[in-house]
Amino acid sequence: MFQLWKLVLLCGLLAGTSASLLNNHGNSFLRTVNSGLESRLGIFDSTSEIILQRLKTELESRCLDEVVEETQETENLLEQLISRIFQEVNSDTRVRIRNIQVPDIKFEATSDNSADVTIPITADITVNLPLLGDIVDLGLKVDLQTSVSIETDAETGDPKVVVGECTNNPESISLTVLHRRFRLLSDAVDLGVNLVRQLVSSVVHNELCPRIRELLESLDAECVKKLIGKSQPG
Numbered sequence: 001m002f003q004l005w006k007l008v009l010l011c012g013l014l015a016g017t018s019a020s021l022l023n024n025h026g027n028s029f030l031r032t033v034n035s036g037l038e039s040r041l042g043i044f045d046s047t048s049e050i051i052l053q054r055l056k057t058e059l060e061s062r063c064l065d066e067v068v069e070e071t072q073e074t075e076n077l078l079e080q081l082i083s084r085i086f087q088e089v090n091s092d093t094r095v096r097i098r099n100i101q102v103p104d105i106k107f108e109a110t111s112d113n114s115a116d117v118t119i120p121i122t123a124d125i126t127v128n129l130p131l132l133g134d135i136v137d138l139g140l141k142v143d144l145q146t147s148v149s150i151e152t153d154a155e156t157g158d159p160k161v162v163v164g165e166c167t168n169n170p171e172s173i174s175l176t177v178l179h180r181r182f183r184l185l186s187d188a189v190d191l192g193v194n195l196v197r198q199l200v201s202s203v204v205h206n207e208l209c210p211r212i213r214e215l216l217e218s219l220d221a222e223c224v225k226k227l228i229g230k231s232q233p234g
Contacts (some may be wrong), residue, residue: 059219119212125137127192136193148164173201
């Protein structure tokens, strides 16, 4: 019979080895991963372009209605677009992101011609480490936040859509530990969580924010004004 103290010692050694490896090589590994992600995320594939165009069409169709309402199709297209982007993380890293849910694009009016824009994202994440395999399941919650306003073009005098900066603070990314495979490996789990936080921040900065900016800037000014008006109280 395998004695308990031997099991504890073995787990401790594995934890120490894994944590040591990640401490020594974690920064180098993250730089390599980020570099690979940035080179691939910069190439927006044709499928993603089609989804983005369909999402634009869906939002514009909502603006044609007398009363602008949220639709299931908008939610579906947002989830398809963001899932497609996160597929690159699944391909290039030991982090698997799945069950992505995006309720809608939320507009909160700050004036008659401007609004804060929020896209809430939730997902399930599994982190895999060398030698140890899957070590932790995480719940991800992150809000993409930007702003949009209608301003007058100085040259033409026509209204135009102006999109603000997309916030990207790694500390604003919420990660909840749902399940640890190895309860003794707290150091390794903490390093895995930190890796996920930085990876998600990189994807938000390099891909999600630019695509949401592209989407909002492509909308007609009158459509954006209706979306802003919908969010005003009363």
